[in-house]
């Protein structure tokens with residue numbers, strides 16, 4: 001029963017993190033999904049996922065200055081967790097450490113079990129919340145995946161598997177994009193803009209979320225109002241308004257105001273409004289401890305006038321460079337993905353992520369997907385260029401006698 005679940009503050013941020021226009025007077029907001037923490041691993045997993053969420057947020061905000069940011073850290077974490085089933089050696093260590101797991105405290109199997117339990121918990125049916133999270137793999141017909149990988153993918157990551165003809169990259173891309181579009185209720189339309197022609201395997205994670213506010217906004221009260229994009233730029237937006245009692249906290253230390261809006265499912269969205277000019281300071285302080293402090297400080301309060309813009313934002317990211325910044329590099333270059341097929345000739349070529357978030361008077365609808373493209377390394381062509389002095393030995397096979405031995409320093413010289 002969802003009703004017996006109590007929010008784990010650390011997982012609170014897991015589902016979607018959004019920064020609405022990361023410039024001066026803007027609103028970032030975090031849409032959250034609660035999770036019960038029955039077990040220590042769940043707590044460790046949640047804490048690592050939050051740490052990863054903030055680290056990824058900082059990179060995305062840095063690389064997309066003055067743009068809306070929206071992504072699902074949970075989707076990226078699960079997709080990389082899934083990929084790590086097939087990684088070995090330092091490729092594996094890098095992925096897990098990049099996901100902020102402390103490998104002296106938690107073991108690989110506990111991490112996978114943590115994701116397994118998380119997927120089961122998130123997919124529990126509820127009549128107050130639409131939430132589905134899942135994984136799939138698209139496999140080139142002749143690629144022989146190891147039985148162990150196939151079994152772990154099904155058992156731990158509940159992955160579906162589809163045999164795919166990647167020799168027709170356009171058809172393969174449509175198949176994957178249509179699958180994601182279907183699972184996200186049409187919200188993520190084109191996860192892969194292009195697919196590398198050497199792709200032999202694609203891993204996908206998707207998330208779909210829809211929830212209604214416990215206290216809804218009245219559309220009759222929504223009016224056009226100013227939103228200060230930056231010091232010198234103002235836009236008109238539909239501004240919703242409400243008088244309600246809800247968790248609130250004024251953080252003097254970081255110079256921001258927090259309002260938590262609750263869904264009928266008791267999950268919630270945390271809206272964080274930095275003081276004028278304080279967005280960057282706040283972004284720098286986004287660490288799991290800050291979130292914990294906020295969760296402990298929020299207190300039900302009467303807010304006489306809450307003004308919140310109605311918005312609908314979308315994103316599409318290529319995460320290769322960003323993940324490299326977070327220390328996940330080997331999987332893109334000299335990868336050991338031998339846990340997939342037993343061979344060492346596979347490498348990750350693409351990590352794509354798409355997310356969409358709509359906030360209106362009724363509630364929130366959000367979707368995200370992460371796709372990991374894996375390709376076969378091209379047979380490396382061996383070139384040896386005798387363009388400088390060299391030696392020659394002519395050997396008779398039967399007697400192993402060297403019949404000629406010489407050095408060529410200038411082939412033109414007689």
Ligand SMILES: *[C@@H]1O[C@H](CO)[C@@H](O)[C@H](O)[C@H]1NC(C)=O
Pocket residue numbers: 002003004128264265266
């Ligand atoms: C939400 O929490 C309230 C108060 O704790 C409880 O009465 C209600 O049943 C919960 N609703 C759901 C859907 O869990």
Ligand SMILES: *[C@@H]1O[C@H](CO)[C@@H](O)[C@H](O)[C@H]1NC(C)=O
Pocket residue numbers: 102103104105
């Ligand atoms: C990992 O955990 C160990 C033991 O608890 C601790 O000493 C170490 O500092 C941690 N490493 C990181 C990077 O947090």
Ligand SMILES: *[C@@H]1O[C@H](CO)[C@@H](O)[C@H](O)[C@H]1NC(C)=O
Pocket residue numbers: 181182183185186
């Ligand atoms: C998704 O696929 C299922 C089964 O094929 C279908 O019933 C459903 O209408 C599709 N949903 C969308 C949004 O396309």
Ligand SMILES: *[C@@H]1O[C@H](CO)[C@@H](O)[C@H](O)[C@H]1NC(C)=O
Pocket residue numbers: 230231232
């Ligand atoms: C905003 O306008 C002021 C005064 O006109 C100017 O000094 C400042 O550089 C502008 N800021 C931005 C971000 O364009």
